[in-house]
Amino acid sequence: MEYVTLSNGVKMPKLGFGVFQISKEDCEKCVLDAINAGYRHIDTAQSYFNEEEVGNAISKCGIVREELFITTKVWIDNYGYEKTRQSVLKSMEKLKADYIDLVLLHQPYSDYYGAYHALQDLYEEGKIRAIGVSNFSPDRLADMVAFNKIAPQVNQVETNPLHQQINAQENMVKRGVQMEAWAPFGEGKNNMFNNPILKEITDKYDKSAAQVILRWLTQRNIVALAKSTHTERIKENLEIFDFQLSEGDMNKITALDTKTSLFFNHQTPEAVDGFVKMIEERKGRI
Ligand code: NAP
Numbered sequence: 001m002e003y004v005t006l007s008n009g010v011k012m013p014k015l016g017f018g019v020f021q022i023s024k025e026d027c028e029k030c031v032l033d034a035i036n037a038g039y040r041h042i043d044t045a046q047s048y049f050n051e052e053e054v055g056n057a058i059s060k061c062g063i064v065r066e067e068l069f070i071t072t073k074v075w076i077d078n079y080g081y082e083k084t085r086q087s088v089l090k091s092m093e094k095l096k097a098d099y100i101d102l103v104l105l106h107q108p109y110s111d112y113y114g115a116y117h118a119l120q121d122l123y124e125e126g127k128i129r130a131i132g133v134s135n136f137s138p139d140r141l142a143d144m145v146a147f148n149k150i151a152p153q154v155n156q157v158e159t160n161p162l163h164q165q166i167n168a169q170e171n172m173v174k175r176g177v178q179m180e181a182w183a184p185f186g187e188g189k190n191n192m193f194n195n196p197i198l199k200e201i202t203d204k205y206d207k208s209a210a211q212v213i214l215r216w217l218t219q220r221n222i223v224a225l226a227k228s229t230h231t232e233r234i235k236e237n238l239e240i241f242d243f244q245l246s247e248g249d250m251n252k253i254t255a256l257d258t259k260t261s262l263f264f265n266h267q268t269p270e271a272v273d274g275f276v277k278m279i280e281e282r283k284g285r286i
Contacts, residue, residue: 001040002241004223006153007176010130012102013069014218015238016041018182018225020048030229031057035068037235043156043225044095045073045106046087046286047278051094059096070095073106073134073156074119075286077279080111084118087286092127102130104156108140108266109275113147120150130154134182135266138171145175156180159222161198161213162190164257169222180223184213186262197256201249208236215240216253 002014017034019027019042027050031042035057044054051072058068072095078087088103103119105112112133119131132154133144145151155172159165159181172179186192193209201212210226214237217224226237245253264271 001038002218004178004221006130006178007151008130008153010101010153012130012154012178012223013039013041014223015039015214015240016043016069016071016180016223016225017234018043018227019050019054020045020182020227022048022050022227022229024050024053026229027053028056028060030234032061033231034234035061035063037231038238039234040067041069041071041223043071046075046078046091047073047106047282049285051091055094055096065097069101070097071102071104072100073104074115075282076107076110076275077282077286079105079115081114081118084115085122088118088122088128099126100128102132102154103128104132104134104154106134107275108133108136109272116144116148116152120148123150132156132177137267138168141171141177142175145177151175152177154178154180154223156182156225158183158186158261158263159217160184160186160192160262161195161216161253161256162186162192162258163261164254164259166254166257169220178223179221180225181217182225183262184217184224184226185210189262195256197252201245201252204249205243205245207240207243210237211240212245212253215243215245216250219245219250 003011017039072091122128123131130153132152134156198209214224228234
C-alpha cells in the first residue's frame with residue numbers, strides 16, 4: 001500500500017474500498033473480504049445506509065483499529081452545527097468506533113458552514129483525525145479554505161479517465177487539500193472497461209482496465225476509491241502497486257479527458273433540485 005500525508009500530518013492509504021450502493025445484506029461480507037485482501041481504508045457515508053454493517057466488519061476483522069482508515073460523510077439533511085455534531089456522534093456509534101479517521105461534508109449545499117464548524121470542534125476534541133468536503137467546486141473549496149480556522153484536508157470529487165478534474169486538482173494542490181477520486185471507473189458508464197486506448201495500455205502491462213485506471217490515479221497523487229461486490233475484483237483492484245505507467249501512457253490517458261461529468265454537474269440549479277428530492281426520499285431513514 002502507498003500513502004499520502006494530509007496537511008495535518010495524518011497518513012491516508014492511497015487506495016480505499018468504497019461501499020456506495022452495497023446493500024445492508026452484502027456490506028459486512030464485502031468489507032471483510034476487502035480487509036482480508038489487504039485494504040485498510042474504507043469509505044462509507046450516512047446516506048449509504050450501511051455504516052452499521054461497516055462497523056460490524058471493523059469489529060470482527062481482527063485488525064487493530066489504528067491500522068484502519070475509516071471515512072464517513074455527513075448527509076445534507078444533517079447540516080447545521082448541532083445536527084451535524086449529533087449525526088457524527090451517531091455515525092461513531094454505528095461504526096462502533098471511538099474516533100473516525102476522516103469525516104467529509106457530502107455535498108456543497110445548504111448550511112455547510114454550520115456543519116463544518118461542528119466538524120472543526122469534533123476534530124479539536126480528537127473524535128475525528130481529519131476533516132474535509134466532497135463535491136466542492138474550485139471556488140467553493142477556495143472559500144472554505146479562506147474562511148475557516150482549519151482548512152479542509154480532503155476534497156472527494158468524481159475523477160475518472162473521462163472526467164479528469166485537472167484544473168480542480170491544481171486548485172487543491174495550491175491550497176494544500178488532498179484530492180480523492182470517487183467513481184474511478186465511472187461506474188462502468190461509456191463502456192469504460194472496454195475503452196480502446198485503455199485496452200492498448202492494459203495489453204502492454206498485462207493488467208486489467210480497472211488496475212490501469214487506479215494506477216493512473218495514484219500516479220497523479222490522487223487517493224482512489226474502488227467499489228466491488230465480487231471477491232475476485234476486490235483483490236484485482238488492489239494489485240496496482242507492482243507496476244508503473246510510463247509518461248507516454250499517462251499522456252495517452254490524459255487525452256481521453258472530456259472535462260464533463262459522467263453523472264451530473266453539481267453547479268446547476270437542477271442538481272440542487274435533485275438533492276432536494278433525495279433529502280425528501282431519505283427523510284427519517286438517516
Ligand atoms: P466505481 O468504483 O467507479 O465503479 C463501481 C462499478 O465498477 C461497480 O459496478 C463494480 O461492479 C464495477 N467494478 C469494480 N471493479 C471492477 C473490475 N475490476 N472489473 C470490472 N468491473 C468492476 O463507482 P462508485 O462505487 O460510484 O465509486 C467508488 C466509491 O466512491 C463509492 O463506493 C463511494 O465510496 C465513493 N463515492 C462517493 C461519492 C460522493 O459523492 N462523495 C459518489 C459516488 C461514489 P461489481 O460491484 O458488480 O463488481
